Each structure stands twice: as C-alpha cells, then as structure tokens.
Amino acid sequence: MKNPMNLEGHNIIVTGAGQGIGEAVSRLIVDLGGKAILVDVQGDKVNALAEELGEANAEVHVGSVADPGFVQDMVAQSVSKNDAIHGLVNNAGIVRAAMITKMPVDTWQQVIDVNLSGVFYCLQAVGRHMYERAGDGDTSPSSIVNISSDAGRRGTIGQINYGAAKSGVMGITMSSAREWSPKGIRVNSICFGVVETEMTETIRSEKFRDKVMAQVPLGRFSEPDEVSQPVCFLLSEAASYITGQHLSVNGGYTIGV
Numbered sequence: 001m002k003n004p005m006n007l008e009g010h011n012i013i014v015t016g017a018g019q020g021i022g023e024a025v026s027r028l029i030v031d032l033g034g035k036a037i038l039v040d041v042q043g044d045k046v047n048a049l050a051e052e053l054g055e056a057n058a059e060v061h062v063g064s065v066a067d068p069g070f071v072q073d074m075v076a077q078s079v080s081k082n083d084a085i086h087g088l089v090n091n092a093g094i095v096r097a098a099m100i101t102k103m104p105v106d107t108w109q110q111v112i113d114v115n116l117s118g119v120f121y122c123l124q125a126v127g128r129h130m131y132e133r134a135g136d137g138d139t140s141p142s143s144i145v146n147i148s149s150d151a152g153r154r155g156t157i158g159q160i161n162y163g164a165a166k167s168g169v170m171g172i173t174m175s176s177a178r179e180w181s182p183k184g185i186r187v188n189s190i191c192f193g194v195v196e197t198e199m200t201e202t203i204r205s206e207k208f209r210d211k212v213m214a215q216v217p218l219g220r221f222s223e224p225d226e227v228s229q230p231v232c233f234l235l236s237e238a239a240s241y242i243t244g245q246h247l248s249v250n251g252g253y254t255i256g257v
Contacts, residue, residue, distance in 0.1 A: 004238035008033030010141065011082040012235060013075070015065050015122055016092030018045030020197030021147065024224035025089055025231050030057045032232060037061065037078050037085070039092070065092045065118030075125040084133060087235045088126040090119045090146040090169075097158045108161045115165035119146055119172055123187070127180060134183035145234045146173050146189040150250055153191055166191075170246055177244030186243040188234045193250025194221045217252030 012029050016022040018040035026036040026049065036058045038046040043062040050058040059081065063070035078085055093115045096107045123144055130142040151159060152166030170189055177187040194212060230249050233239055248254050 003032070005232055005236040006033055007087075007232065007236055010034040010086040010235070011037060011078070011084060012087035012089065013037040013039060013078060013085060013122070013126060014089045014091060015039045015118070017049065018042040021192070021195060021224050021227060021231075022089070022091045023049060024228040025091065026058070027053070028225075028228045028232050029235075030054075032236070034087075035059070035082065037082070039063070039065065039074060064114070065122055066113040068121045071118075071121040071125050075122075075129060079129055084138070084140060085126055085129055086141050086143070088122060088144045089231060089235070090122050090144065092118055093147065093162075093165075095159065095162055097162075099158055100160050103160065111159075111161035112165055115162065116168045116172075119169050123172060123176060127176060127185065130185045131180065131183050134185065139184065141237060141240075142183075142185040143235045143239070144176070144185070144187045145231050146187070147231075148173070148189040148191045148246065150191055150193050150248070150253055153246075153248075153254055173246065174244050181243055186234075186239070188239070188242060188244065189246045190227075190230060190234070191246055191248045191250065191254070192222070192227055193248075193253045195227055196221050196223055215253055216250070217255065220251065222249070222251065 007029055012034050014022050014026045014036055017026045017038035026038055029036045030053050038050055038058055039061045040046045041064050046060045050060045061074040065071055096111050098107055146169050148169045149166040151163040152170055156163045173187050173189040227249050
C-alpha cells in the first residue's frame with residue numbers, strides 16, 4: 001500500500017524553518033519525498049539546514065514574513081523555480097512578553113506583524129498562485145497549514161499580543177478555507193501546546209514547569225519531531241477531506257474546549 005502521507009513531487013514553503021518546529025517539519029517533508037522551501041530571517045541556520053538536506057530537496061529564502069514585498073518576491077521566485085507550490089506551512093513566529101498594563105505599543109505591534117500579518121501575507125501570496133493554478137485546470141494538491149496555539153483558544157498571561165495573533169490565525173484559517181474550497185485549496189490550523197523549543201524556554205523553566213505540566217493529561221511536553229507529523233498529515237492527501245479545522249496537538253490540554 002502506498003503511504004497516504006507521501007509528499008513526493010510536492011513543493012512546500014515552510015516559514016520559520018531555521019529552528020524548532022519549522023526545522024522538524026522541513027526535515028519530515030523531505031523524508032516523505034517532498035521539497036522544502038525554507039524561509040527564515042536567520043540565514044545561517046536555513047543555509048546550514050539546506051546544505052544538510054541536499055540541493056535537490058531544499059532551497060533557501062532569507063527575509064521576514066512581516067515584509068509583504070519580501071513575501072511576494074519569495075513566492076514568485078519559488079513558483080518560477082519549481083513550476084508549482086503545493087503547500088505552505090505558516091510557522092514563523094516570535095514572542096515578546098509583557099503584562100497588559102505594561103506592554104509598549106511596539107511590543108504589541110512586533111508580534112502582530114510577524115504572527116498575524118505575516119501569516120496573511122504568505123497565505124495570500126501562495127493562495128493566489130494556487131487559485132490561478134486551479135483555474136488553469138491543474139488538480140494537483142494545494143494545502144495550507146497555519147500554526148496557531150492554545151494561547152489562541154484559551155488566552156495567555158503576559159502575552160496578550162501572542163494570544164490575539166494566534167486567535168486571528170484561526171479566523172484567517174476559517175475564512176480562507178470557505179473562500180478557496182471550491183478550488184480544492186485546503187486550509188487548516190494546528191494549535192500546539194508546549195513544544196520543547198527555544199520559544200518555550202521560559203514556560204518550561206522551574207518557575208512555571210510543574211504548574212503547566214499539571215494541566216496536561218499526558219503529563220509531558222512534546223518534541224518538535226513529534227508535532228511535525230500532524231503538520232505533514234494535513235499537507236498530505238491523507239487529509240484530502242479536511243479543511244477549515246483547528247487540530248489541537250497538546251497532550252490533552254484543551255479537552256472539551
């Protein structure tokens with residue numbers, strides 16, 4: 001039986017590919033036969049990853065998803081080089097913590113620019129290409145996975161900017177899924193809990209670890225390699241009848257929510 005998660009022939013853009021979840025997703029895409037188009041502001045990290053994955057399996061674009069001009073050029077170059085883009089993983093994100101009463105406007109805006117506007121810029125640019133391709137009669141797969149968070153479902157203390165952005169990502173997911181479903185373009189989001197990456201070092205520290213862990217029925221945090229699998233599931237034809245959904249991957253943290 002053919003692996004239903006096979007991504008052979010799929011060209012997939014991954015933002016925030018330089019570390020953590022983005023790096024793990026990129027590696028799995030290649031393992032499943034696809035090509036990972038690596039996007040990050042950290043050129044040293046994505047270039048090192050691309051060299052490891054091999055020239056035929058990866059290409060690099062260095063820049064910020066918060067820059068709409070960069071995003072437009074990156075997608076245009078990717079389409080020109082690869083003929084078609086079959087998937088997008090909107091993963092790039094930053095954290096800038098502060099309590100609500102003490103949060104400077106620029107701290108709010110930095111997170112919104114990357115975690116919300118950046119998702120829209122990438123989704124719009126890739127979606128336009130997918131929409132045009134479908135209009136030309138191309139029926140090859142088109143799937144977008146937006147990375148949200150439990151913070152977008154339940155709120156979060158000290159990161160109202162992050163929580164607002166991740167809630168917005170869920171709204172972007174549902175609206176684009178409704179608009180683009182007639183063209184066969186699937187759009188879903190994944191809401192992660194605490195994944196062991198650089199971004200979650202504070203919440204996994206001794207000060208917060210036990211309190212957070214007590215709310216996770218599986219009793220542990222997840223690894224990037226573990227959470228990359230549901231991302232690739234949604235990218236693949238194994239999820240061909242799934243769109244507009246928010247998949248919780250969090251060890252049971254939001255059971256019933």
